Amino acid sequence: MKFLSDEWIKKAKQITAEKLDPEKDLKNATTSLLNIIENIPPDGKSIYFFILVKNGIIEEFVIDNKDYGLNKKAEFIVTGNYDTFVQILKGEMSTTIALIKNRLKIKGDKVEALKFVKPMDKFNGCLRKIETEY
């Protein structure tokens, strides 16, 4: 299914809710993250991807593909190009590499963000299981 299509979003919510273990995978983390995916082909629009996790349970998972953005306050805001997110989701690049190469920009406490990298890798690994057409 097409990456970030309504169908894909629905599947992503379902698979992350089913497969991620709050303790083992998400380390009982409590945090919120807003990803801003920029320059999505073909028209270069942005998509807003918000996750709220409480004690390792995903309480909110919102993807907004309208061009006005999300009115969500997050502990971390991560911005990057569409291709960078695709590389991460495909497992071609780690989130950390993307950060140190400035492919992703992060607003928020870096030490805290890095603590969340491992759970996010699990989250991305889960999304990787969706057969996706990029």
Next chain:
Amino acid sequence: MIEYYPFLTNFLSVKTFNNEIYIKLYLQITILGVEMTSEKILTLEKTSFKGALEIAKKGTHCGMCRFDFLETGLCPSGKKHGFLAYWPQGRMQIFKNLMEEKVKPTEKLIEIVNSCSLCGICDKQCNFATQLRPEKVAKALKDYVEELDKGDFQNIPEDKNIIALRKIVGEEWATNDPIITSSYISSIIAPDSKFNFYIVMPKDAQELSKVIKYANSNNLPYLPRSGGTLLSMAAPTVLSNAFGLEKGIVIDLLRMNQLEIHPESQTAMVGAGITAFELQKEAHKHNLRANVAEAGAHICANIASTGILSTWGNKYGWAADNFIDVETVDDEGNIINHSDLEIENPYTTEYGFTNISLVPPLIVTKVTTRLNPVFDDEEAVFVPFENIQDAIDLSFKVARRGMGFSNVILSRKYLAEFISPTPNIAKDFEYILEKYMKLNYAVDIICNKDEKKIIESMVDYTIDKSTLKSLILGCPKLSTLKDSEFMKILSEEKDPLKAIFAGPMKEHFEKALEATPENISKIYDEDLQDFFKKAYSKPELTNIIWLHEHRIFPSRLMRQRMFLPMGGVIWTEYEKNLLDWINMFVNVGDKNKLIHALGFISPFDQGRFACLEYDFYYDHNDPDAKKRVDKAIIESQERSLQIDGILSALNFYFKGLYRKEHVLFPIAKAISDDDRELFRELLKNIIGGV
């Protein structure tokens, strides 16, 4: 403008003699529109692709073939075409790629081959630094092309990206040709990458801005490249993915070659394509000196990457101390000068061990750098030591008193590698320094004559100018004295250093070295001996101050094998931890069975801090050695963070545009166990599981 006619069209006669083919050709050269005809006999040995491949594999992208440090002139092909593929180092990489079947010939390869006139400049330059003969590779590449059929060359069509990029930078300055792309392997492109790259050479910030805007809107990653040495050091290791580019646009900044010296303000306007050597040479014409690191380092990139860490840092500064203003392009394509009033504070950065960035925060396209006056009474003081603590005491004491322009503790290994013209001589030289002379460290200071007197009064003896000159020119002879009676007698002296540098043996020693340009030239291949005799006859090559300023010797650290510099910065208040830090590197090097040695320790900021470089040496063609280096990188990084008062190399890279105070303050403390765990995780993510 010099245009060389295609090599293969100029044959007049061919004959065979002693299994060698002599080709007599008339090379037609057009200089400024005037046709000249010169006769040149080229010896085309029965080409050994195997031999050429051996040479190519030993290349380390030191970049010494891209600026004129021996007054040979520059490679005409590289100068004209710009792309790495047209320079000797690029040809070596291309030949290696073709032999290893990483890339297939394209029509561009014919042009690349024909652009080389086999003038031999590269052999002189490369031989000085690495003892390699790149011209043999260039010849082999010509032979290889000659053997191919017309149908063997791929035609590479334009795609929409290359059309757009060419509109920005001009037809000839953007390419998607895999042969040209492949020349950038190991100096920005990871060796195992596919060739989905574009190479662009913008001429200024405006063009660069457009390239970045295009890249962003088309989801193309990009990375700038200048000299490429830092990237080439990282390329064979686990750092490759973190430092290099996996696809997208390589932005080669070589065309930005603006260089203006402004003596009245003691500044220079330097474009991103200008090397340290080129700036220093021009500055010197005005009796001025730039703060520079290695000769081949490009000033703009060097500022952005490591803030120009040089031996002159105690006097001239580090990071933002180096410049009055910089012109930069940010990752959205905005052109920003540090002097712009409306921008956010560009001099500050986040503090802490998690602040790791392995790309420049901004691409520096131009810098207005400070220059410093050169004084008539400058002198070099060289103080030899057996013990490192004694060397540290002297160097730091001198630095804290604000004395000296350049101040560094050089290790035995560095001295031997810098001075020796071949790896074997370096090995023997180092052995002699260690076993017989007990010279393990040298405090090496450039200062004025009054300071020299003070420093001399602080020590028992120094190595004087005439002995240093003798060591440079006489090192081949010295290496032959390895098992001599002279050395055995010397080693039995109570203080061999004093005996040889300030005692009765000094005169005999200097005489025994037979230090003449003629003698040192004999270690070179026969056809290069005349050239090197003349080169070593120039006063610069034995002038210690000139050598410190122009830094042409350090490239020898990369001869035929790679080294990975580790280390970082230590607060000298934590001087007691310095030896622990060095010992940690020693243990890590031993554990991983690497050749390893202290490089240098240099104080800066009036002796408040010191920069340390510790090097792991390895064969970049040996997969097992690479694995061991990988382990050493990870372990030494982690253990560096467990020592108070240290900022390790990984936290140091790409901070050069900031004020040093923001990078270095407050004093770094050893990280907690929790943070250590986090850092380990971070490293694992950056460089993968090793």
